[in-house]
Each structure stands twice: as structure tokens, then as C-alpha cells.
Amino acid sequence: MKCEKPVVPEKPEFQKYQIFRVKFGGKYYYCADMENAKIISENWLKYKNWCESLKENLKNEQ
Secondary structure (H helix, E strand, C coil): CCCCCCCCCCCCCCCCCCCEEEEEEEEEEEEEHHHHHHHHHHHHHHHHHHHHHHHHHHHHCC
């Protein structure tokens, strides 16, 4: 019997983005413009989907 190695999807490509630290009302906050916010959310969705596919692969191996 030959064991098959599960296909591991490649980790998604991370896109760099810029965030800004601003002081408002005596507190510091981090913010991003709409273009960078879109990059952040796309990075998160790609990484989330990648993690879920890895989890699914592990589940199918059991």
C-alpha cells in the first residue's frame, strides 16, 4: 500500500500596506485609507481561505 502525501496549497502572497498612527483625544489609534484597508482585508481573506483549506485537508486525512 502506497501512502499519498496530501496536496498542500501554497501560502498566499502577502501584499504590503501602510497604516498610520494618529493621536485623537489623548489616545493613539491606527488607521488606513480605503486603498490600504482593501489590501488588509484581501490579505486576511486569502490567509483565512488558505487556513481553512489546510484544515479541510487534515480533516480528510483522518
